[in-house]
Amino acid sequence: MTTLSAPVTGLRARRLPKWAPWAVAAGSVLLSYLIVYAGGLLGGGIVLTAIASVVLYLFLLWLAARQIEGSRAARNRIASSLIYSAFILALLPLLSVAWTLVSKGIERMDGDFFSHSMNGITAFDANGGAYHAIIGTLEQAGIATLITVPLGVGAAIYIVEYGRGRLANIIRFFVDVMTGIPSIVAGLFILAFWVYVVYPLYSPDGKPGYSGFAASLALSVLMLPTITRSTEEMLRLVPDALREGSYALGIPKWKTIMRVVLPTALPGIVTGVMLAVARACGETAPVLLVAGGFNSINTNPVIGQQSSLAIYIWDQAGSASKYAPARAWAAALTLVLLVLILTIAAKLLARRSKLER
Incomplete structure (x- = not known):
């Protein structure tokens, strides 16, 4: 009952x-x-x-x-x-x-902020902007993304689709270890390897030097584990029935991965990439170590010091000027809006690619 x-x-x-x-x-x-x-x-x-x-x-x-x-x-x-x-x-x-x-x-979100740098701006000046820092952030994050996405996606494809035995486990273990590496360690690694060893080889004077490209390498070290792990998880979520159906039609494995597996997992992969980009845009310590920071505009990421929005925020937040806090808050808002715009654009691009298929 x-x-x-x-x-x-x-x-x-x-x-x-x-x-x-x-x-x-x-x-x-x-x-x-x-x-x-x-x-x-x-x-x-x-x-x-x-x-x-x-x-x-x-x-x-x-x-x-x-x-x-x-x-x-x-x-x-x-x-x-x-x-x-x-x-x-x-x-x-x-x-x-x-x-x-x-x-x-x-x-401070005005035209002067987006069209001028801090060159020649003293603590008593109310003007000055973050144009140089915006350029640095876009170049450093862009180069780091171009370096890291192929490496991270390729490593995830190997782990899921090809990797077997000890080698795949070793790669997965080191990716997990790299996930917990502090950002300052990545900056020190690039400082010791690129700035002091590689850069003097092609430098005109043979001396070490800061550069935006070195900052991109440091950011790549931080982005790589995030992209690899997120891509790996997305590839594992693709049903095996899709792979088996492709193989049954006589399609090679590499083409199945490129035309079936990756397009199916693309929205999740894009999300992982944008999470890594958002972290890279907000890093201060590694960029400060290897790029040095600069108050003037430098559009060349290979030679010379370069600033970023994160360094700009840190510098303005610690300045004694009464005008600096407003510039710091404006730069922080700019950084958030920049990441938001990039994320929306990437999502729309991935959605459009999916609809076209």
């Missing part, structure tokens, strides 16, 4: 009205405000008021659902509310960061 966990009227279980959770939420916020914030219970404060609102909401919702729907439905509502609360809690920092960037960075 079975029993229902909720009271039944006729053939349908009783349910809370759709407006009931919203009413409970509004009542919980109001009571918490009156008791904790206005009443000063537990010291008051907006944070304690928010915590009290959530706890009170969960208790009142559970009580109402238990009386009307039964204990099982009440537990289900509490679990769903906890999931929604976790989502909102995770979303709040993102919204807070976005609001802070927009509210403080929009002040």
Whole structure:
């Protein structure tokens, strides 16, 4: 003999009205405000008021659902509310960061900021921009992407499609180790290898030198494990039935990978690449070590010091000028918008390629 966990009227279980959770939420916020914030219970404060609102909401919702729907439905509502609360809690920092960037960075988002460098700008000057830093970021991230994407995708293809035995395990192990390498270590490696050993070989004076290309190499070291691991996981998600169907038609393995496997996994691969690019654009320590930073415009990534938006933000945030914080916030907002634009463009390109096929 079975029993229902909720009271039944006729053939349908009783349910809370759709407006009931919203009413409970509004009542919980109001009571918490009156008791904790206005009443000063537990010291008051907006944070304690928010915590009290959530706890009170969960208790009142559970009580109402238990009386009307039964204990099982009440537990289900509490679990769903906890999931929604976790989502909102995770979303709040993102919204807070976005609001802070927009509210403080929009002040210097003008034509002068995007068309001038910091050459000749002193602490008493309100002008100056990040044109040189934007050029450096685009060149360094672009070169690093051109270097890393073929290597990372190729390594992932070998691991998934060809790799067997000890060699594949060794490659996978070193990729995992590289994932946890601090960025400063990548910068030191390129500093010791490229700046002090390779660069003097073709330098006119035979001396070590900073360059944007060295920064790209350091960023490539950081991007490679992310691209390799994300591409590997995306390739593993491609159903084996697609490969087997291609092989059954007599298509070679390499062509199956190029025409079937990679196009199927392309959206996930693009996501992994853009995550790596976003990390590379925000790195400061390795770029500062091997590119040096520069207040003037340098469009040559091979010779001479070069700046980036990350270095520009770091430099302006530590400046004693009263105009520097506005420039730092504007550069931070520019960096976020730049990564956002690149991500949207890459997504649209991948989607268009998929539709054309």
